[in-house]
Amino acid sequence: MMNNKQVSALLNQLADLLELKGENPFKANAYRRAARAVENSRVALDELEKGPEELPGVGKGTAAAIRGIMETGRLEALDQLLEELPSGLPELMNIPGLGPKSIHLLNRELGVENKEQLEEALKQGKVRTLPGFGEKKEKKLLDGIQRMKRFTRHLLIHGLTVAETLRERLAEHPEVLQVEPAGSLRRMKETVKDIDLVVATKHPETVAETVVSMPEVIRVINQGSTKVSVLLRMGWEIQVDVRLVEPDQFISALHHFTGSKEHNVRFRQRAKEFGWKVSEYGIHDEDHEETFTFATEEEMYQKLQLPYIVPELREDRGEMDHQAEDLPQLIRAEDYRGDLHMHTRWSDGSASVREMALAARERGYEYIAITDHSRSLKVAGGLTPDDLKRQREEIDAVNEELDGITVLAGTEMDILPDGTLDFPDRVLKELDLVIASIHSGFKQDEETITQRVLNAVKNPYVHIVAHPTGRLLNRRDPYAIDLDRVFEAAAKTGTMLELNANPNRLDLNDRDLKRAKEAYGLNVTINTDAHSPEMMDFVRFGVATARRGWLEAGDVINTYSLEQLRQRLDYIRRNK
Ligand SMILES: [Zn+2]
Ligand SMILES: [Zn+2]
Known part of the structure; x- marks a missing residue:
């Protein structure tokens, strides 16, 4: 059975491909609306009494598509389009700055069908003359293609989604005695090249046959009695190797x-x-x-x-x-008591303060901090000092109303390109928790960026520096920063560095976390940076990365009680 997320991913993919083909935009928008409705629905699709039509924005046509997915696990219109379109075209959507509409234009005007042809056209200066392109974009796209060639690994979250689906499916197979994912995915590495599954069975041929006949298989790479390899499309394309072993060899x-x-x-x-x-x-x-x-x-x-x-x-x-x-007692999911970095509708989040608090309480958390963006981050609807005051009133009201969860009033304040902070100290000191982070000027040299971060670390009111290297996995390298100087300053001031648990970031990474602890004695904070209640699930990736960094519960301040946390926050301000 497919979950809402998987269904919504297929609908979105179809919408993209319709636009890419240059179909009537109404059609694509209808699928996108349906995808959003499915994803936002709190009720699982198969539990809706009257079917998908119950969801707002789902009409007759899209409901039929959803039913089809639920029955077959596939979306026929999508399969048809994939068949019809040049096979190298959809993957162009992975290049930053290229949406389906611009890909359609490239295809229509220049006959571009894959990334090699796009690269050629860019180099010949043909692309810059198209409406909406230009020289700047030309350079960006060339960079994007280089990057795409370099990054061929999948995000852990994508690998896990596929692996868990396959594992559930195979576990139900009568000839499968045991099945577990292996490889870098089991080690919870931030990206994975492919998926390895180990299956214990007495009838390897039967299991192999089941694997190759799964509806998502687009190519069988190898089918033997000890190993089957297939290329799957489950939202994205990924290779899966299934090892078929005798039951006593399984471990x-x-x-x-x-x-x-x-x-x-x-x-x-x-x-x-x-x-x-x-x-x-x-x-x-x-x-x-x-x-x-x-x-x-x-x-x-x-x-x-x-x-x-x-x-x-x-x-x-x-x-x-x-x-x-001497081996560490690694932090576990159940040690985690509260998330200190998240956004609401006040800036670019999708839920209210109250909704985030309720979701956190549901997860068994004791506290959260609301940390919306600051005024300079205009694209994300950053808050002014006045907004912060009004938001504080709302937070107070939620704290008044709800038992069992405490909401701290915070900010995620921009460290501006000139090294100053987006709010003056008198605004910061009114807040329970201050995060500082970089969202601009990524191209500056190492000395400049390191100084910017050091300014934040040394500011008496800043508690946390979020996503300290700014990397986005598969999309953006870390900016140039001397982490050792930052670690040293953090050790001196008590300012905490974040392990941002968003699976696109995982920043600090496992190696840096280990070094921060062993060489500098640092504690860190693991936060999801959630922009919706569901995104609090990302804590899983944060905890996994912390474990890979050898961290114990005591190294992570989110395992503190509210009382201990408040003491720690106070201490940071008194210490600087
Ligand atoms: Zn941020
Ligand atoms: Zn954030």
């Missing part, structure tokens, strides 16, 4: 395909000390012609007299050199 195979390669090398070296060999089938004692298999990964590590190492740590970053008692 060894899962361990083997989870990696990382570097960790496995260390694991094999360790086995060698006992005179054993490790493979995907088990640990072999060749002298005694014996193969050990395992019921759990814990047993496998035990066999080599090693403490159990969770997948997120298997990167050969020191995990094999620790005694059990």
Whole structure:
């Protein structure tokens, strides 16, 4: 069964392709409206009493499409369009600055059908003469194509969505005894190249047949009795490798395909000390012609007299050199008590303060901070000092009304290109929580940007610097910043750095987090930067990245009680 998000993704994709083909805009808009209605619906599609028509903005035609998706998992009109359009055309939408309408224009006017042809046309200066393009855009698109060539990995969130769908599906298969995702996805790496699934079965051919006949398969890369590889389209295109193994080999195979390669090398070296060999089938004692298999990964590590190492740590970053008692007790999802960075309709969020508070309470949080953008970020409807006062009244009222959740009044204030902050201290000091961050001037040199951030770190009223490197995975590299100087200043002042949990950001990344803790003794804060209640789910990616950075609950201030949090916030201001 497909969930609302998956259905809405298909509808949006269809709308894009209709525009890309140059169809009547009303048609595309109807699908987009329906997609939005499905995504925003609090009720799952199959629980709607009268069907999709119940949702606002869903008409007869779009309702039929939704029904089709629910019945077959596919959208026929979309499949047809994909068949019809040049296969390299849809992926051009991944180039920043290119929407479906401009791609249609490029195709109609210049016959562009894929990124190679687009690159050629750009280089020949043909594109800049088209309406709405120009030289600046030409350069941006060329950069975008370069980037696209460089980034071929998928965001973790995309990989997980596909892996979890497949895992649920395969788990229901009568011949599947066990199924788990492996690979970098299981290690919760920020991006993944493909999806690995390990399946325990006595009938590999039957399972392989099921895999290749799934409706989303667009190409079978390889079909054997131990491995099937397919290219799937489930919102996006991704390769899936399914390993088919004997039930008693399942754990060894899962361990083997989870990696990382570097960790496995260390694991094999360790086995060698006992005179054993490790493979995907088990640990072999060749002298005694014996193969050990395992019921759990814990047993496998035990066999080599090693403490159990969770997948997120298997990167050969020191995990094999620790005694059990020195390995970190990694932070868990249930340790997290409140989210300190989120937006509401006051700026560019989609919900009210009250709605965000209710959603947080539902998740079992004790507190949240509302941190809308500041006045200079006009594209996001940034707040003026007057707006902040009125918002504070609204927050007070919500706190008055709701038990079990405390809402802190905050801001996400821009650090301006000249290094000054968007609000004066007298405005900041009225707020419970002040975040500072960079949203402009990304191209400045390292010294300038580092100084901008240091100004914020040293300001007596700033508690947090959000998304400290500004990177967007697959889209924008980090700006030039000397993180060590920032870490040092943060250690001195107590100002906290953020791990922004948005799956496009994950900023700070796992390596920087580990270094911030080990070399500078820093605590961090994990926040989702949610622009809607659903986006608070991103905390999962934040916690996973923190685990990859070896962080324990005590390293993350969102595990504090409200009382401890307030003390910490006070301390930061008194300390500077
Ligand atoms: Zn931001
Ligand atoms: Zn934000």
